Amino acid sequence: ETGVTQTPRHLVMGMTNKKSLKCEQHLGHNAMYWYKQSAKKPLELMFVYNFKEQTENNSVPSRFSPECPNSSHLFLHLHTLQPEDSALYLCASSPQAGGHYNEQFFGPGTRLTVL
């Protein structure tokens, strides 16, 4: 247990559906991250939130919409996804973003399949 939980663990959705992924951390951290992990590709950083403010958006398509209502919760809202968006979506947290010793703590991930 890393102190970071993600729900759901598995999600199958059609291209016209709208769904949300949820991440919660119980570590008192101030930074939270969304990563995408596709088969045979390195982890791709999608979004970074530091003290509830989005500090990084790595050219992610607008069909992915993050929300960070507080430092403990992070959501990823999904709509009109494409089959190539199927991947493992990982949430992580760290004491703060941009720190020099920012070890990240990862959740177990949500396995997303877009049909």
Place this chain on the structure above:
Amino acid sequence: SQQGEEDPQALSIQEGENATMNCSYKTSINNLQWYRQNSGRGLVHLILIRSNEREKHSGRLRVTLDTSKKSSSLLITASRAADTASYFCATVDNYGQNFVFGPGTRLSVLP
């Protein structure tokens, strides 16, 4: 281009043997971190080595860093079947930004 790149991409060894994985990077870093990922799960932080450090140990893990060669190695001694996983290096630049993962090494430890 990727900052951290591990090699080999895949490694298969017998239980009890040592496993060595390497990571190369391109730009100056503040620190380099190694993570482990069991299949389809989240990543677990193993060890962090700072740019002014050359070697660190944690249990059966030994990490070295050579900033002149822009490379790091992770050595797992006396491997166990439970060490089977993917291992990733991640680099953090001098500003503490740009946390970038390499593509990983998939280690299989055969009983």
